[in-house]
Amino acid sequence: MIESIRNLGRAGVDSVASMGRAGNLFVQSITWGGPGSAGFLDFIRQIHSVGVRSLSIIVVAGFFVGMVLALQGYNILIKFGSVSALGTMVSLTLLRELGPVMAALLFAGRAGSALTAEIGLMKATEQLSAMEMMGVDPLKRVITPRLWAGIISLPILALLFSTVGIWGGAFVAVDMLGLYDGAYWSNMQNTVMFTEDVLKGLFKALVFGLVVTWIAVYQGYDSEPTSEGIGKATTKTVVISSLAVLGLDFILTAVMLGGV
Amino acid sequence: MSESSSHAEAHVKIQDVTFYRGTRRIYDGLNVAFPRGKITAIMGPSGTGKTTLLRMIGGQLRADKGQVLVDEADVGKMSRSDLFELRKNKMGMLFQTSGLFTDLNVFENVAFPLRVHTNLSENMIRDLVLMKLEAVGLRGAREMMPAELSGGMIRRVALARSIAMDPELIMYDEPFTGLDPISMGMILRLIKGLNEALGLTSLLVSHDVDESCQIADYLCILSEGKVIGFGTPDELRNGDNAEVRQFLNGDPDGPVPFHYPAADYREDLMAGDPS
Numbered sequence: 137m138i139e140s141i142r143n144l145g146r147a148g149v150d151s152v153a154s155m156g157r158a159g160n161l162f163v164q165s166i167t168w169g170g171p172g173s174a175g176f177l178d179f180i181r182q183i184h185s186v187g188v189r190s191l192s193i194i195v196v197a198g199f200f201v202g203m204v205l206a207l208q209g210y211n212i213l214i215k216f217g218s219v220s221a222l223g224t225m226v227s228l229t230l231l232r233e234l235g236p237v238m239a240a241l242l243f244a245g246r247a248g249s250a251l252t253a254e255i256g257l258m259k260a261t262e263q264l265s266a267m268e269m270m271g272v273d274p275l276k277r278v279i280t281p282r283l284w285a286g287i288i289s290l291p292i293l294a295l296l297f298s299t300v301g302i303w304g305g306a307f308v309a310v311d312m313l314g315l316y317d318g319a320y321w322s323n324m325q326n327t328v329m330f331t332e333d334v335l336k337g338l339f340k341a342l343v344f345g346l347v348v349t350w351i352a353v354y355q356g357y358d359s360e361p362t363s364e365g366i367g368k369a370t371t372k373t374v375v376i377s378s379l380a381v382l383g384l385d386f387i388l389t390a391v392m393l394g395g396v
Numbered sequence: 397m398s399e400s401s402s403h404a405e406a407h408v409k410i411q412d413v414t415f416y417r418g419t420r421r422i423y424d425g426l427n428v429a430f431p432r433g434k435i436t437a438i439m440g441p442s443g444t445g446k447t448t449l450l451r452m453i454g455g456q457l458r459a460d461k462g463q464v465l466v467d468e469a470d471v472g473k474m475s476r477s478d479l480f481e482l483r484k485n486k487m488g489m490l491f492q493t494s495g496l497f498t499d500l501n502v503f504e505n506v507a508f509p510l511r512v513h514t515n516l517s518e519n520m521i522r523d524l525v526l527m528k529l530e531a532v533g534l535r536g537a538r539e540m541m542p543a544e545l546s547g548g549m550i551r552r553v554a555l556a557r558s559i560a561m562d563p564e565l566i567m568y569d570e571p572f573t574g575l576d577p578i579s580m581g582m583i584l585r586l587i588k589g590l591n592e593a594l595g596l597t598s599l600l601v602s603h604d605v606d607e608s609c610q611i612a613d614y615l616c617i618l619s620e621g622k623v624i625g626f627g628t629p630d631e632l633r634n635g636d637n638a639e640v641r642q643f644l645n646g647d648p649d650g651p652v653p654f655h656y657p658a659a660d661y662r663e664d665l666m667a668g669d670p671s
Binding site for chain 2: 263265
């Protein structure tokens with residue numbers, strides 16, 4: 137009994153300490169400059185590795201999600217005789233919700249886990265220590281460009297996800313189910329607002345990008361430098377960032393819609 | 397501490413240092429001074445915190461109590477930027493796993509500190525890197541990636557990288573571990589050669605008694621958080637400290653017991669008896 141209470145307390149203290157370390161890492165690595173700070177070229181290289189290399193999974197997943205949305209939406213809307221609203225439904229669902237959320241979840245699995253493993257391995261092979269001893273701050277050199285690459289990349293990926301999804305929806309609705317394409321596109325054009333829908337969705341993606349990348353680099357940097365430790369850290373990155381994205385999505389939606 | 401170490405001026409001084417890892421006490425009031433321009437081998441049983449000592453000198457770990465002085469400046473109290481400045485100009489460290497950047501080739505690995513810290517022209521950097529690589533005998537391997545190198549070559553590249561900025565103090569963490577005799581001989585020669593040619597203060601953490609004695613000017617033997625012997629290899633071999641002699645001769649039993657402290661053997665065996 138006492139033992140379980142003690143363990144509970146210890147787990148609590150550990151998680152608070154861990155959050156403190158994560159906050160410390162964030163504060164120290166979010167700004168550029170410092171001993172041996174990374175250059176613009178490192179930043180571009182990281183955007184390539186977390187962003188560009190996630191393109192294929194984002195595009196393929198986006199297309200399928202759009203197709204399914206259109207198929208389900210068509211079958212529901214046709215009962216109410218409002219299939220002409222299908223374009224609106226598909227595009228709003230994607231831009232407001234599924235684009236940012238799905239892209240963030242895929243990003244966590246594809247890029248987040250890779251970041252954690254990469255940084256964890258650099259730590260395990262003493263590359264980070266070696267950097268420190270050469271007078272180069274690994275936070276500025278390694279973490280900063282990766283953090284910013286994630287923040288920049290995810291909104292772009294989310295936008296691409298939505299765009300491809302809308303095309304996927306059009307492919308099913310117009311080309312396969314025979315919906316009049318003017319209804320699909322012009323209703324969409326009339327109802328989707330730039331600030332209300334597109335920008336708010338992008339803002340979500342920006343927050344998700346920050347959170348997922350932060351969790352990923354922290355888990356890598358804080359991992360135990362053994363093969364088991366890196367494995368654990370990679371799993372944690374995917375689990376924690378997925379949950380954080382879904383939880384934050386509700387909070388952000390509630391705040392932006394102002395309905396709750 | 398014996399008399400011999402007080403002849404040379406101290407480059408690194410450890411004063412009354414206490415260090416805890418978790419609740420385990422690694423050092424308790426450690427006092428030792430490492431003379432400038434000499435090779436000092438820090439030796440002792442596994443788990444006595446030899447690497448910890450190097451990391452404290454490098455400022456990667458901070459002592460819980462006491463001072464770690466490098467050139468009379470307290471490493472533990474330095475600001476982050478001062479510490480990075482010190483590491484950049486004055487210190488080099490060779491890690492056990494070498495810590496070569498796996499995404500850069502040999503040339504770029506050695507060029508890394510120069511590119512980050514200096515504004516030298518590409519030509520100048522090329523010359524400097526080739527000079528460092530020549531010193532470790534790997535000028536011909538400049539295009540290779542770390543994954544293509546043997547263990548001994550990796551360590552030599554890392555050594556070239558750690559002297560790229562011409563430090564005054566260099567620390568070697570287990571430089572002989574896992575090397576074949578030929579590579580080991582090369583590393584020994586390099587450590588000695590660098591010390592003689594550049595007057596580097598060299599601190600060497602190692603288990604290999606024979607190799608260390610070959611090149612070290614002084615030995616510093618640690619056990620259970622204290623210095624139990626400091627002096628030239630000959631002084632210590634002929635000294636009167638039984639524990640130091642046990643360590644240097646590699647005797648399996650002696651002041652450091654073969655058996656981990658345990659209850660009486662006979663009683664222990666009987667305790668499992670159901671009757």
